[in-house]
């Protein structure tokens with residue numbers, strides 16, 4: 001920890017970070033990194049703390065005086081401004097960010113991603129505090145290429161599908177496709193943060209994560225989350241594998257995604273935290289363009305990797321097709337393809353992702369098996385007995 005220097009060779013001074021949404025998937029990994037590798041202090045704000053319990057207890061942990069948990073719902077708690085004032089930097093991760101909610105709970109989704117984020121932006125701007133705001137790759141929506149005929153050669157041209165922070169448009173579906181409530185709310189809060197920078201001098205960085213995955217992502221339904229809940233694809237497929245049931249491919253599993261290992265992505269966030277002069281005023285894609293697969297290919301890979309790490313053979317019918325209406329309900333729509341352009345983050349922070357999809361699935365599914373296999377077995381035998 002001693003002698004840490006930034007990318008320009010200047011010594012890094014310890015700072016205090018107000019991290020909102022610290023108890024979630026990304027927050028838990030960021031807290032872990034900050035505690036184990038830096039001298040910074042974290043005021044961790046969330047309604048839940050289960051995913052960071054190992055960092056908060058026991059009080060003898062070497063970083064015990066550098067992390068404080070504040071159980072606060074930012075919708076309605078007057079303590080928030082005080083915490084932002086106490087910190088040098090605020091990182092806002094709080095959000096409803098599971099697609100199953102976007103079309104079924106659009107009001108909660110819009111309030112969470114836009115209205116609830118407003119005071120955070122305001123307090124940072126009014127108090128002259130730096131803000132790192134978490135947006136999403138979903139602000140790009142669909143690619144331009146998605147609107148070309150299926151056999152158009154232009155579909156092969158990266159100009160029609162690679163997503164660039166400063167030039168790509170944001171293409172959403174119609175209003176009744178409520179899937180886009182999240183992307184639209186995130187886009188508007190990005191515009192507000194950007195405008196606060198332009199008009200009032202707010203020092204900001206906007207992060208657009210492209211499908212970060214790894215241990216502690218979401219929940220396994222019926223084990224550490226609601227039985228009827230629908231988490232993001234990694235947890236959906238993990239749940240199917242743990243229960244030895246077919247993985248459900250929505251609308252044929254043709255959509256494409258690039259997945260990045262959470263630990264690679266956290267390296268990028270740490271560079272933003274410790275290099276404000278290079279990160280302020282920028283919007284950064286954070287993803288791994290080399291890890292592109294269709295959802296069907298992801299399902300096949302996860303089935304293979306899970307077999308390897310669990311020692312169990314795969315089931316006879318590893319996947320089944322399901323319509324999006326059946327799986328997510330009315331108003332679902334999808335992003336067709338998401339490849340991040342890496343020019344800006346590479347130029348500003350010299351960052352590149354490292355971990356291949358196979359390797360990241362191997363470590364993540366090893367964690368899922370170790371953490372959940374026994375609990376799932378017990379829950380399933382209870383259901384059969386009843």
Ligand SMILES: NC(=O)c1ccc[n+]([C@@H]2O[C@H](COP(=O)([O-])OP(=O)(O)OC[C@H]3O[C@@H](n4cnc5c(N)ncnc54)[C@H](O)[C@@H]3O)[C@@H](O)[C@H]2O)c1
Nearest residue numbers: 021023024025026047073074093094095097136209211212
């Ligand atoms: N994981 C990804 O790949 C990904 C992709 C795109 C965008 N993002 C964005 O990154 C951020 C973090 O995502 P994540 O994957 O860690 O999600 P997550 O759901 O695991 O974490 C969000 C955390 O925010 C907390 N929170 C929500 N509302 C709150 C409130 N009102 N008060 C206090 N705490 C509240 C939740 O309890 C949760 O712990 C989100 O803004 C999300 O939109 C993530």
Ligand SMILES: O=c1ccn([C@@H]2O[C@H](COP(=O)(O)OP(=O)(O)O[C@H]3OC[C@](O)(CO)[C@H]3O)[C@@H](O)[C@H]2O)c(=O)[nH]1
Nearest residue numbers: 097099136138211231232233236248249250255295334
């Ligand atoms: O059982 C399942 C679950 C999902 N799918 C399909 O997989 C694709 C990816 O789904 P998911 O990871 O749940 O979410 P998205 O990538 O669509 O959206 C996320 O991206 C970033 C973020 O902003 C936050 O994480 C969020 O909005 C998708 O095509 C599903 O239909 C499946 O086939 N089977």
